[in-house]
Amino acid sequence: MTTIVAVQTEDDVILGWDSQLTRANETGSMKAPKVWCRDGIVFAVSGHARFMDILYADDFPAYDGSEARRWLIREFVPFVLNLVADSGHAPVLTEDEVALASGLIVVVDGEAFSFDALMSPAAIDEGVYTMGSGGDYA
Numbered sequence: 001m002t003t004i005v006a007v008q009t010e011d012d013v014i015l016g017w018d019s020q021l022t023r024a025n026e027t028g029s030m031k032a033p034k035v036w037c038r039d040g041i042v043f044a045v046s047g048h049a050r051f052m053d054i055l056y057a058d059d060f061p062a063y064d065g066s067e068a069r070r071w072l073i074r075e076f077v078p079f080v081l082n083l084v085a086d087s088g089h090a091p092v093l094t095e096d097e098v099a100l101a102s103g104l105i106v107v108v109d110g111e112a113f114s115f116d117a118l119m120s121p122a123a124i125d126e127g128v129y130t131m132g133s134g135g136d137y138a
Contacts, residue, residue, distance in 0.1 A: 002017075002018065002034065002046040002047070002131070003016075003017060003018045003130075004016070004017040004018075004034060004035065004044045004046055004103070004105065004129075004130065004131050005017070005128070005129065005130050006044065006105050006107070006112045006128075006129040006130075007127060007128050007129075008111070008112050008123075008124075008127030008128070008129075009127075011110060012110045013042070013107045013110060013111070013112045015035055015042065015044060015105075015107070017034050017035050017044065018034075019034070033056070034046065034052065036056060038059075038060070039060075039062065039063065040063065040109075041060070041063055041106060041107065041108050042106065042107035043055060043056075043104070043105075043106055044103075044104070044105040044106075044107075044131070045102055045103065045104055046102060046103035046104075046131045047102030047103050048102045050087075051084065051102040052102070054083060054084060054087050055080070055083075055104075058083055060076060060079060060080075061075040061076065061079055063075075063108060063109070065109075068108035068109045068111045068113070069111075069113065069121060069123065071108065072106065072108065072113060072121045073121065076106070077115075077119045077120075077121070080119060081119055103115075103131035104119075104131075105129050105131065106121070111123060112124075112127075112129055114129045114131070
């Protein structure tokens with residue numbers, strides 16, 4: 001069971017998560033992180049370990065300091081969709097749509113965004129994000 005929670009405060013984001021890995025008939029602790037920071041951007045992933053591996057192993061376009069949502073839509077999302085499609089991980093719905101069976105929260109410049117299966121970023125007014133099978137318990 002994965003549990004990841006992110007709480008948007010006035011100035012930043014507080015994250016909490018577990019480290020358990022569950023797949024098929026095995027349970028253990030993960031060596032690869034569910035949450036990590038690279039170049040000041042925080043990534044939190046639930047769901048398929050393969051999706052997490054793909055994101056963790058690659059370098060993203062540098063954040064240019066512009067409005068975070070705009071950068072996510074114009075730079076980050078196209079990069080991730082191409083990366084995932086090229087890896088053969090996610091089903092391609094159409095020529096332009098890839099669906100993900102994983103959860104993703106990204107924190108850019110102190111602002112949290114959650115992503116749906118088609119990689120559309122959303123900032124939630126309430127400021128509380130949960131994901132993973134344990135998300136409802138967080």
